[in-house]
Amino acid sequence: MNRNVLVTGATVGIGKEIAQLFAEDGSSLVLVARNKSKLEAIAKEWRNKYEIKVEPIALDLSKPGSAKVLFQALAKKKLHVDVLVNNAGFGANGEFAKNEFTVESDMVHLNVVALTELSHLLLPGMKKSSAKVKGILNVASTAAFQAGPYMSNYYATKAYVLSLSEGLHYELKSQGVHVSCLCPGATRTEFFDRAGMQENNLLNNEFLLASPKSVAEFGYKAFEKNKAIAIPGFLNSLLAQSARITPRFIIRMITAKMNKG
Numbered sequence: 044m045n046r047n048v049l050v051t052g053a054t055v056g057i058g059k060e061i062a063q064l065f066a067e068d069g070s071s072l073v074l075v076a077r078n079k080s081k082l083e084a085i086a087k088e089w090r091n092k093y094e095i096k097v098e099p100i101a102l103d104l105s106k107p108g109s110a111k112v113l114f115q116a117l118a119k120k121k122l123h124v125d126v127l128v129n130n131a132g133f134g135a136n137g138e139f140a141k142n143e144f145t146v147e148s149d150m151v152h153l154n155v156v157a158l159t160e161l162s163h164l165l166l167p168g169m170k171k172s173s174a175k176v177k178g179i180l181n182v183a184s185t186a187a188f189q190a191g192p193y194m195s196n197y198y199a200t201k202a203y204v205l206s207l208s209e210g211l212h213y214e215l216k217s218q219g220v221h222v223s224c225l226c227p228g229a230t231r232t233e234f235f236d237r238a239g240m241q242e243n244n245l246l247n248n249e250f251l252l253a254s255p256k257s258v259a260e261f262g263y264k265a266f267e268k269n270k271a272i273a274i275p276g277f278l279n280s281l282l283a284q285s286a287r288i289t290p291r292f293i294i295r296m297i298t299a300k301m302n303k304g
Contacts, residue, residue, distance in 0.1 A: 061180070075101075151196065212269075224271065
């Protein structure tokens with residue numbers, strides 16, 4: 044497809060797999076992440092393999108003003124964006140009051156502020172785009188559907204992403220702009236390492252742990268079809284929906300035990 048796709052958090056996990064799916068369909072890519080060497084290696088590989096344009100931009104989107112810096116870099120390079128994949132994000136495990144606030148603040152900025160600002164900056168151009176399928180794919184989590192003791196701030200950020208995505212989906216569907224929210228459950232990525240959850244029991248449960256590739260494929264297809272919410276896996280979907288009918292104090296107890304484990 045002849046379109047330009049910007050993917051944040053594009054060097055590992057779900058973000059890398061989503062970016063590769065767009066590469067396979069012939070899209071040109073703008074890859075954004077913190078690790079410059081990884082970005083440049085992926086860009087070089089995919090230029091040769093898929094014969095597409097790949098622009099790597101090394102940037103830490105958890106820092107204030109980073110979304111505007113990225114937008115200005117795109118303008119300077121004369122790159123327009125038809126599809127924005129807001130994948131970059133991280134979580135922090137532990138009691139909120141005991142965690143370093145700089146970590147909690149960076150999380151809110153990356154998971155919420157940068158995602159929102161990039162969407163706001165790039166949407167006007169998307170509306171004018173002639174691409175057949177254009178819009179925003181936000182990566183949230185099944186965490187978006189309930190509170191999460193011992194990861195309280197992370198769960199709250201993902202609830203925001205889901206709510207924003209649903210609202211934008213409705214606002215923009217009549218204008219031909221897709222907005223989808225991918226809400227995966229536990230996935231085998233670097234998320235657990237960065238969150239300080241290397242010993243979490245979920246990592247030992249292959250039945251509950253999805254592969255980044257399968258999650259990415261599900262999200263990619265959902266975006267192309269303009270599904271508002273995409274929850275990969277029957278069990279994840281069941282758990283997300285059960286949060287609507289299960290008493291919230293029970294959900295809090297279960298989630299707290301899971302996050303502590």
